[in-house]
Amino acid sequence: MKLSREKLAYIAGFLDGDGSIYVKLKPNSTYRYRFQVSPAIVFFQSQKEKDHLEWLRKIIRKGYLRQRNDGVVEYIIGDMKSIKELLQNLLPYLKLKKIQAQLMLEIIERKKQVKSPKEFIKLAEKIDLFQKINYSKKRIQNSIVVKKVLEKEGLLAP
Amino acid sequence: MKLSREKLAYIAGFLDGDGSIYVKLKPNSTYRYRFQVSPAIVFFQSQKEKDHLEWLRKIIRKGYLRQRNDGVVEYIIGDMKSIKELLQNLLPYLKLKKIQAQLMLEIIERKKQVKSPKEFIKLAEKIDLFQKINYSKKRIQNSIVVKKVLEKEGLLAP
Numbered sequence A, B: 001m002k003l004s005r006e007k008l009a010y011i012a013g014f015l016d017g018d019g020s021i022y023v024k025l026k027p028n029s030t031y032r033y034r035f036q037v038s039p040a041i042v043f044f045q046s047q048k049e050k051d052h053l054e055w056l057r058k059i060i061r062k063g064y065l066r067q068r069n070d071g072v073v074e075y076i077i078g079d080m081k082s083i084k085e086l087l088q089n090l091l092p093y094l095k096l097k098k099i100q101a102q103l104m105l106e107i108i109e110r111k112k113q114v115k116s117p118k119e120f121i122k123l124a125e126k127i128d129l130f131q132k133i134n135y136s137k138k139r140i141q142n143s144i145v146v147k148k149v150l151e152k153e154g155l156l157a158p
Helices: A007-020 A047-060 A080-090 A098-113 A119-133 A142-152 B005-018 B045-061 B078-091 B100-115 B117-132 B143-153
Strands: A019-027 A033-045 A064-067 A070-076 B017-027 B035-046 B066-067 B074-077
Touching: A007 A019, A007 A033, A007 A047, A007 A080, A007 A142, A007 B005, A019 A098, A019 A119, A019 A142, A033 A047, A033 A080, A033 A098, A033 A119, A047 A064, A047 A070, A064 A080, A070 A080, A080 A098, A098 A119, A119 A142, B005 B017, B005 B035, B005 B045, B005 B078, B017 B100, B017 B117, B017 B143, B035 B045, B035 B078, B035 B100, B045 B074, B074 B078, B078 B100, B100 B117, B117 B143
Parallel strands: none
Antiparallel strands: A019 A033, A033 A070, A064 A070, B017 B035, B035 B074, B066 B074
C-alpha cells in the first residue's frame, strides 16, 4: 500500500467520522467450527457522494462499492488480508477507532492460529469484546452461542 | 495555526465524514441590514466520544463544546476569524466539503466589503447557493426574504 502520510491521515479521519469497523460471526455449517468469521471496514455515504467513495476505493485499491436499496452507498473492504494491510497503515493516525483497529488486527492474527474448538471459542470471546466496544449497551454473547452449537454437534465436550 | 500536515489531513477527513460547514442568516433588528450572518463549522459525536471532540478542540485551539439535550455533543467553531484560518489550512486536504469551504471563505471575504443593502442582497444570494449545496433538494431563498425586509424597512427601493 503506497499512500502518502497525508492520504493515510485523511482516510483515518474519514474512517473515525464516517466509517465502521466490525466483525461478525455468521452461522455456516460448511465451516469447520460452524461459524464464519466475517470482518469488514465500511464507509457510508448518500448517493450524491458516491464519487467520493469511488475516489477512496481508487486510492486504497481494495474492496468494492455496494448500492443499498435505501439510497445509501457503502464502500466495503471485507477480505482479511486487505483489512490487515489497511489498518496497519492507518493505526498511527486513527483516534476514535484505534481500539477497534487494534482488536481487529488481534482477531485476524488469532484466527490464523485457531487449531481447536476451544481456541475458536476464545476467538469468539474476542469478537464479543469487539462488538461490546461498538455497541456499548448491548449484551453480546456470540461465544456462548458458538459454545452451544459446537457442543450440540459433538465438537466440544459439554 | 501550527498543525502538522498529518493533523490537518486527519481533521479534513474527520470533517468530511462527520462534520458540517454552514452559514445562516438570522433576523436581528439591531444589525445594519437586519440580519446577522452566522457561519459555523460543527463536529458531532455521541456523549461517549466527547473526549475525542475535547482533543480536537485542544489541537485546533478554537471554538467550544456544547452538550445538547438529546445526548449529542457538538464542537462548534463560530467566529469568522477562526473559521477562515481553519478552512484555509484544511483546504488542500478537504474532498467532500471543499466546495463548501471555498464558498464559505468567499462569503467571509465578501461580507467585509458589503457597503450597501444591494451588496448585502448579493451576499444573501451567495448564502442561498451555499445552503443549496448542503441541502440539495430544498428551495432556499434567504435573499428574497432579506430583500423584502430591507424594502419594508425603507432601506432599499422596491
